[in-house]
Amino acid sequence: MPQPIIELDHVTVRYNLSRQKNKGLKEYMKAMARRELKFQEFIAINDVSLTIQPGESWGFIGTNGAGKSTLLKTITGILRPYKGTVRVAGSIAPLLELGAGFDQELTGRENIMMNGLILGMSVRDIYSRFDEIVDFSELENFLDVPVKNYSSGMKSRLGFSIATSSRADILIADEVLATGDTAFQAKCEARMAELLEGGTTLLFVSHNMSSVQNLCEKTLWLEHGVYQASGPTEEMLAAYADYLERMARDEDLYLSEDEEDEEEKTAEEVNA
């Protein structure tokens, strides 16, 4: 058994919501006294353990707010676990958001340098792979245009090209294909498949189940920060689809009851 490249051991991550809803001075003072003014704790990941071997490809699924992005941020090292430990044995190229790390005022060319350096590439690496990056992004005519004038598709193309050319051991892609057109999505999927062949470890978040199916051998399913299941992608996707269907059905049932509850509550409040 080779050594795992990523090991999450009972990881809990808390997040600061810093809710900004002040109900006047009195409430404000009360919140300050409770030290809740700037910090409202929210457990985004609750006691998740996971072991990933080098060269594996993992999909992360779950409804909005499940904690997928938070988990990837924790693996990347942007967030620290509140409890538990994260061990990573390798370099990471995180692609956590479209054009993260791009400076809007700088040109595409300058941003390739900046973003490459942020990803931990050396200046020499960036120069030698510059053409490769430009070719893949298909942006050769827009290199000297400030990135603020790029379309979101152009930004994601450039970001993806840089991250995948960094040759990091681990590629983290968080819903980055959503803005590209289908041709580019297919091209990106091909590129990721190619990297996987070369031994890169892939962590992939998407709501596009067919992408997950195509790219990932294994999948982790999270809901409200809690581990639901993990295993072969096919099984997970089936279980997840079931869950979504159940949720949709339950929601229909609850909807009418909820409304009644609300009305009762307001009535009580008025009486008090």
Next chain:
Amino acid sequence: MKRQPLQQSLAVTNGWRYAPLMLNLVARDLKKKYRASFLGYAWCVLNPLLIMIIMTVVFSRMFRQSIENYPIYFFCGRMMYVFVTSGAGAVMKSLVGNAALMRKTRVPYYMFPFSAFLTALVDFLFNLVAFAIVMIFTGTPVNHRILAFPLVILQAGIFTFGFGLLLAIANIYFRDIQYLYAAFTTAWMYLTPLFYPVTSLPEGIRGIIQRWNPLYYFVEQTRSIFLDRAWPNQITMLKGFAVGFIFLALSLLLYNRVKKNMMLYL
């Protein structure tokens, strides 16, 4: 492949790896500042010259008796003032200002205050070019005591970074700091004899400023070097280093305390 705890890869110890990124951040700041203007980088030199000319026209007559070489007198004060206040101001904004980048990419946090400081240092060097031009135009001679000037820059630099980093950390938790800072620097400008002679201050206040205003330590030494062509006062120099190191030590202690959970508040 060696297994190591994640935090280790973010430590300052292998910081040289990030030197190119640091330089790139500095270049970015300078580029953004001047790119859109027609004269570009020439403004780095022109701007201080214009301000010096205006101040000389306005005030040199008023203080004719007490200040001999007004352009140099004013310039010595202003360049130190701008270095300290705009440097500390840029460092102050560096953490909150780069929060978007810090939330999405894995870059050591200290990069941002440090690159902001380096940018201010480059701006200061441009200011020195303007200063040299004024020295030549006014025919002000220099002697070997100019060799003490790097020590003055060093004191001011240490103080600026330390003071700025303290503000930057405070600014994460109380965003009000950056608004207060503008008022604070205005007060600081009037409480430092930049454009008026120190002798025009009432006795009591003068003593307080000479003793407790760190900015004045640097201004006084700079004027000794360029106006009196003398070695700066050693006590003042010691005080300049002391105040710098105190602020630097305090800020680094605080930084080490908060860096673990800083991300949650940004």
